[in-house]
Amino acid sequence: MTEFTEIHPTEITDNAIKLIGKDWMLITAGTPDKFNMMTASWGGIGNLWRGPVAFAFVRHQRYTFPLMEANSHFTLTFYDAGWRDMLNFCGTKSGRDVDKVAATGLTPVEGATGAVYFAEARLVLECRKIYAQDLKAENFVVPEFDSQFYAAKDYHKLYVGEIVRCLTK
Numbered sequence: 718m719t720e721f722t723e724i725h726p727t728e729i730t731d732n733a734i735k736l737i738g739k740d741w742m743l744i745t746a747g748t749p750d751k752f753n754m755m756t757a758s759w760g761g762i763g764n765l766w767r768g769p770v771a772f773a774f775v776r777h778q779r780y781t782f783p784l785m786e787a788n789s790h791f792t793l794t795f796y797d798a799g800w801r802d803m804l805n806f807c808g809t810k811s812g813r814d815v816d817k818v819a820a821t822g823l824t825p826v827e828g829a830t831g832a833v834y835f836a837e838a839r840l841v842l843e844c845r846k847i848y849a850q851d852l853k854a855e856n857f858v859v860p861e862f863d864s865q866f867y868a869a870k871d872y873h874k875l876y877v878g879e880i881v882r883c884l885t886k
Contacts, residue, residue, distance in 0.1 A: 721841065721884035726762070726769035729883065731840065733762040736795055741804045744773045745833050746784035746791045749825065752833045754817060755781045756808030759873075760793070762842070762880075769880040771842050774852075774873035780812040785876060790830040790845050793878075794838035829882055839886045844878025851875075 736742070737760050745754040760773040771793050775782050785791060796804065803821045810817065818825060824836035834841045852872040857863040 721886055724883050724885050726842070726880045726883045729762070729840070729885075731795070736840075737761065740795065740798075741801075741808070742773075743794045743796075743804065743807060743835070743838075744775065744781060744785075744791060745794065745835075746775075746781050746788055747833060748788065748831055749827045749833055751784070752825070753781045753784055753812035754794075754807055754823075754833075754835075755779055755812075756804045765877065766847070767879065769883075770847070770877055771844050771880055772875060772877045774875055776871055776873050778871060782874070785846075785849075785874075788832070788846075790828075790832040790843060790881075791876065791878060792828060792832045792834040793842040793844065794834050795840040796837065797839055800837065834884075838884075841882075841884040842878075842880050843882035843884075845881050846876055847879045848877040849874055 738758050741756050741758050743754045744757050745752055757773055762771050775785050806821055807817055825833050826836050828834050828843045830843050832843055851874050854863050
């Protein structure tokens, strides 16, 4: 298996909009003893306050949510096109009901922060939570977005993570 090289986040050459919105990512929260990963296509990578950050959104009813709440770090991992079926699986099955690691063949790795990432990823962002906030109906400036994306009023929580380690292959 190819080894990772640590780079500074400013050295990421991917188009972040394509990377997250079209190629998708896994959000992983928890510790090596108890973690879950979920596929996401909403989020971003940028610069805020002290420097490089990533942000992700998790709905309260997701199995990943209490793990995001309970832990100080999380990871975002990105994969080559050959892993699309795995990403689809992790986005449609709940860790409450299925062992996603066994089902997908992913190899969990404990990161320097104690957060979990996967050996098969091509890009890993280890993030330290620095801000979290629930999305709220009254904060939508464009009300159509609330009705279009949250008809069930099942709002996401936004997590901003300082990128403390970036690994690539």
